[in-house]
Amino acid sequence: MSLRDDLHAGLAALERDALRRRRRSNTLPCAPRAQVDGRALLAFGSNDYLGLAAEPALAAALAAGAQRFGTGAGASHLVTGHHAVHDELETALARFVGTERALYFSTGYMANSGVLPALLGRGDAVFSDRLNHASLVDGMLLSRATIQRYPHLDLAALDALLERSTARRKAIVTDAVFSMDGDVAPLPALLERAARHDAWLVVDDAHGFGVLGPQGRGTVAEAGLGAHPEAWRIVLIGTLGKAAGVAGAFVAGDATLVEWLLQKTRTYIFTTGAPPALAHALLESLRLIEGDGGDARRAHLNRLIALFRERALLRRWRLLPSRTPIQPVVIGDNDETLAVSAALEAAGLWVPAIRPPTVPAGSARLRVSLSAAHREDEVIRLADTLCELERQGT
Numbered sequence: 001m002s003l004r005d006d007l008h009a010g011l012a013a014l015e016r017d018a019l020r021r022r023r024r025s026n027t028l029p030c031a032p033r034a035q036v037d038g039r040a041l042l043a044f045g046s047n048d049y050l051g052l053a054a055e056p057a058l059a060a061a062l063a064a065g066a067q068r069f070g071t072g073a074g075a076s077h078l079v080t081g082h083h084a085v086h087d088e089l090e091t092a093l094a095r096f097v098g099t100e101r102a103l104y105f106s107t108g109y110m111a112n113s114g115v116l117p118a119l120l121g122r123g124d125a126v127f128s129d130r131l132n133h134a135s136l137v138d139g140m141l142l143s144r145a146t147i148q149r150y151p152h153l154d155l156a157a158l159d160a161l162l163e164r165s166t167a168r169r170k171a172i173v174t175d176a177v178f179s180m181d182g183d184v185a186p187l188p189a190l191l192e193r194a195a196r197h198d199a200w201l202v203v204d205d206a207h208g209f210g211v212l213g214p215q216g217r218g219t220v221a222e223a224g225l226g227a228h229p230e231a232w233r234i235v236l237i238g239t240l241g242k243a244a245g246v247a248g249a250f251v252a253g254d255a256t257l258v259e260w261l262l263q264k265t266r267t268y269i270f271t272t273g274a275p276p277a278l279a280h281a282l283l284e285s286l287r288l289i290e291g292d293g294g295d296a297r298r299a300h301l302n303r304l305i306a307l308f309r310e311r312a313l314l315r316r317w318r319l320l321p322s323r324t325p326i327q328p329v330v331i332g333d334n335d336e337t338l339a340v341s342a343a344l345e346a347a348g349l350w351v352p353a354i355r356p357p358t359v360p361a362g363s364a365r366l367r368v369s370l371s372a373a374h375r376e377d378e379v380i381r382l383a384d385t386l387c388e389l390e391r392q393g394t
């Protein structure tokens, strides 16, 4: 067998197990009204929770930014690629989430995979919710710290691991809103543990930023932890390609922490700075998120969430308890989940099937995600079609 035959066999195995992934090309903006292979589809799969990704004011800000600053940063931030508009964005982000300082990264994957290796090393320990995002897990692996995983949201299990630990430096790591389940981490209880055991609390608010908390300031603000005396322990990560509608991420926190990350985070240091035009567009996005229009978008989104949960009365399939725009319908079997996703598509609805390893084996699901860009009648159409397909035994 050649090296390439190994890959052929691996691909055949993915196909056999209904695990081969396929990309679909949309020819329209990311708005929920998509077009794939020439067909109109109503999409319920994006993280564009506030409907900002196709917002004309942001496209205009991006174009104006490109006119003013050019298309690329030209170098990494610590060489010549750092621009005043990056500073402006970092100041605005820190003010918005209520921390001393913030650092702008090119993607959430890079922020998450970079922060832990900057804070921990061999002989240290990281305590991780089992459902944390892959990018956090990669950061843990890169850090070389001992990884202690606890069952999802299980504080008693976390306590037991913390009590036993003799590591010098520790970090508790959690998604704020879990990306495939839509539930929310108990941040006050986690901060209390972090304080008790002198640990960092790394919070990935990829799915809460812009959506939860007053004016969309995120899950930490919603939990009222911003002014907590132990808040300096919180390493807050937010992503800017989801509710904020553009691209990138930030790490926010205590000024000393952020200065350390600027010195030590390899995924920040060894990459070309994100285009300054993106920072320019993100300043406009923050204004929209924070303003009255943002409140109106969040209010509409919350109405859609309540409406979907009222209408999607499923019996065999399981709509997970979630108050966020992520409304997962767990079907279980990979083939059945793919078949339901295909049947939805035949009805003009685009809801991606999520299979292992993204979710645990046996819990394949439709990850329904709602956006302020959806209309009520569209959400009703999705809920009713799901109920109908379940009844038909598709």
Ligand code: PMP
Pocket: 107, 108, 109, 110, 112, 133, 135, 175, 179, 204, 206, 207, 239, 240, 241, 248, 249
């Ligand atoms: N964290 C979570 C919880 C995510 O869901 C994602 C993206 N799906 C990321 C981080 C990565 O962010 P980005 O897409 O900006 O790389």
